[in-house]
Amino acid sequence: MAGLKEAMRKAALGQFGSGWAWLSADGEGHLAVQKTANQDTPLPLIPLLCCDVWEHAYYLQYQNRRADYFEAWWRLVDWPEVSRLYTGCLACRPPRP
Incomplete structure (x- = not known):
């Protein structure tokens, strides 16, 4: 989890100007930040x-304290919901031959 937090933090703080930091999955279930x-x-x-x-x-x-904002945001993440979304992503994977 520490690696994920650091990757999300780096994405959030590294975004110049307006934007977003994302945790996403591909059709195979591989995660990307x-x-x-x-x-x-x-x-x-x-x-x-x-x-x-x-x-x-x-x-x-x-x-201008985006890092403080990120730390507060991280404490509020609904991890059961993230897990539910990821489980749903895995359920939609195409079958392997």
Whole structure:
């Protein structure tokens, strides 16, 4: 879990300007962490978790302290829901020959 947190943190803090940090899965269930700018999404990957790093998400409370915002956001992640989404992703995998 520490590696995932660090990867998500790096994506969230590394996004210049407005955007998102994503935990996504491909059709085989492989996980990927990535950042996207503005309105972009990780599609065709399947989004499992998203951190909003547009300024409107954190500026009133955290000003320029995006790292503090990320730490607070991380503590609020609904891990059972992320797990449910990932399990659903695995259930949709095509059968292997």
